[in-house]
Structure formats: structure tokens, C-alpha cells
């Protein structure tokens with residue numbers, strides 16, 4: 001894909017992956033993310049300690065408000081060298097922010113946060129949050145760990161790593177090589193993520209402060225803006241992979257009552273900028289759909305339709321996962337709440353503001369079904 005194509009026709013997507021910070025081997029994942037760096041040299045309390053002692057476990061153990069984040073200095077990206085350090089800094093600050101905001105559950109509403117003066121690049125929750133236990137071992141579940149975690153224990157680990165392995169499995173697709181063999185080996189959330197832990201813990205920490213009734217006014221970032229800012233939470237809708245596949249296959253999502261197309265488009269703002277540019281360039285390139293339509297070749301059409309159908313199936317499968325992890329889990333949580341409230345008012349209220357919404361803030365099922373259906377409509381009839 002990276003080499004030039006010797007032909008009279010305009011080449012199909014002559015995009016050099018490396019110029020979009022995409023790896024031939026790891027796709028959109030950051031190959032070999034940094035695990036530790038002295039980000040906090042300006043702070044006597046934090047400097048000189050391994051990174052994970054400087055706040056990375058904050059939300060898992062003691063509330064941030066009793067420790068680390070109150071001592072946070074203003075950090076400057078000028079101290080950082082290169083993309084890897086910037087990604088790691090962003091990862092650490094994002095986790096600190098999420099931990100700090102949601103540590104008391106969705107009823108917490110902190111008035112302010114200390115953050116660096118500039119807004120940092122988009123979330124690397126998965127892309128830059130992995131390391132091999134054995135540096136020479138394979139990129140497999142057993143040999144991987146997230147660099148940073150929030151509450152959720154093994155389920156959070158499973159959620160991050162399954163998403164990571166899906167990203168990795170999609171690499172042949174980005175290079176326009178058949179993707180099936182890899183996809184079959186990809187682990188599934190059901191084995192690694194407990195629905196109750198996902199629903200009542202992980203989901204809350206991944207939530208943002210846009211379209212979230214628990215923080216309807218957003219968050220004031222001191223030193224950045226006097227106005228409250230609203231950002232969506234972490235969602236795989238921000239993963240570049242499916243956006244790239246949609247553009248490759250010429251799938252146009254509808255601007256329906258759920259504003260599905262607009263929501264997905266907005267999620268692109270949270271991609272690393274080079275990856276977002278990649279998706280935009282695919283859109284502007286000669287698409288396989290266009291080539292297929294102009295060729296009129298039935299075998300090409302069948303191959304194209306198999307790709308579209310596989311993408312629609314993947315989206316249907318994802319809906320069944322979301323049903324299990326949100327709809328069914330929500331019903332169970334509601335029943336439990338009813339039982340507990342009979343036990344008395346002292347019982348802590350389980351999180352409920354995002355019951356029918358995803359962490360990205362979408363109205364889940366109508367949104368997911370809309371994009372699954374438009375994907376199906378992308379099939380080309382004879």
C-alpha cells in the first residue's frame with residue numbers, strides 16, 4: 001500500500017500509512033507506547049518516582065481529593081520530548097481527570113480541575129495504553145496489560161485489551177488485505193468483562209461531560225477557558241477503524257432523528273489528528289465502490305457485497321453485546337435499586353443518569369441500529 005502503483009489509472013488510495021501515524025504492523029495502535037517518563041519534574045512531590053506511583057492508581061485506591069490531584073502542578077508540554085511522551089502525558093492526565101470527576105459516582109460535580117493550559121490531543125485510552133508483560137512475547141491477551149487503569153479490576157483490563165486486539169485484528173483491513181482469519185482469533189468481551197462491573201463501574205468512569213445529565217453544564221478547565229467545556233466520554237465510536245471502513249465502502253450514515261451521521265462525525269474530533277486526516281483522505285480518494293460500480297463486474301460486486309455484509313454483521317453482533325452490557329445490566333441494576341430502597345434511604349444510589357445512553361452520549365439502540373441498517377443498504381444490487 002505504501003509503494004507507488006505503476007498504472008495509467010489513478011491509483012486506489014495511494015496513502016502512505018506512515019505519514020498518517022499508522023503502523024503497517026499495529027494499525028492505529030501506538031507501536032510500543034512509553035510506560036514511564038518523568039513528566040512531573042516541576043513537582044517536588046511527584047518528580048523522580050516511577051510513573052505509576054505518581055497518580056496512576058489514584059482512582060483505584062484513595063479518592064483523588066485526599067491526595068495526588070490536589071498537589072498537581074500546572075504541567076507544560078514543553079517538557080515533553082516527542083509524540084510518545086505527549087501520548088503518555090495525555091493518557092495520564094485523562095485518567096486522572098476521569099478518576100477525579102467520577103470517583104464519587106455520578107452525583108459528584110467538581111467545580112474545577114487543574115489541567116495544563118492547552119487542551120491536549122484526543123484520548124489514547126486504548127491506542128497508547130498497552131504494554132507487553134514479556135517484551136519478546138506475543139501480542140495476546142495473556143501477555144498484555146494496560147499501562148494505566150481505573151476501577152473495574154480484571155473487567156476493565158479485559159475491556160481495554162479486547163478493544164485493543166480488535167484494533168490489531170483490523171490492520172489487514174486498513175491495508176486492504178482480507179481480514180477474516182485474524183478476526184476469528186480475536187477475544188470477545190463476554191469472556192473478559194463482567195456486565196455488572198461494566199455497567200456500574202467502568203461505564204461511569206468512561207463517561208464524559210457532554211450530553212450527560214449528571215454534568216449537564218460541562219466542566220471548567222481552569223487556565224484554559226472561563227466557560228465550562230463539554231466533552232464526550234471515551235467510546236469506541238472514536239476508533240478510526242470503522243470510520244475508515246465506512247469511507248472505503250462508501251457507506252453514508254443517515255442524518256435521522258438520532259443524528260447518527262452527525263454523532264459519528266463529532267466522534268472524529270476525538271481521534272488523533274493524523275488518523276482523522278487519514279479518514280478524510282479516504283473519503284476524497286477513488287473509492288472501491290466507485291471502481292466497482294464503473295466496472296460492472298459481477299465477481300467484484302459479490303466481493304464488495306461480502307465486505308459490506310461482514311461490516312453489517314459486525315455491527316449486529318456489537319448490538320447484542322451492548323444489549324447484554326447495558327440494557328440487561330440496566331434492568332438488573334434497576335431491580336436491585338428497588339430492593340435496596342426498601343432497605344432504607346441510607347443505601348447509596350446506583351448510577352442511573354446514563355441508563356439509556358452510551359459513554360459517548362448517544363441514544364444507544366436507535367443510533368446503533370440506524371448505522372447497522374445504513375451499512376446494509378450499502379450493498380450493491382445487480
Ligand code: HEM
Pocket residue numbers: 159162163166167189193198234235236237238239242243315318321322325326357358359360361362363364367368371
Ligand atoms: C462491553 C463492551 C461494549 C459496550 C457495552 C459497547 C457500547 C457501545 C455503545 C453504547 C456505543 C454507542 C456510542 C456511545 O455513545 O458510546 C458504541 C459504539 C461503538 N462501539 Fe462499542 N461497546 C463495547 C465494545 C466494543 C468493542 C470491543 C469495539 C471494537 C473496537 C466496539 C466498537 C464500537 C464502534 C466502532 C462504535 C461506533 C458505532 C459503529 O460504528 O458501529 N465496541 N459501543
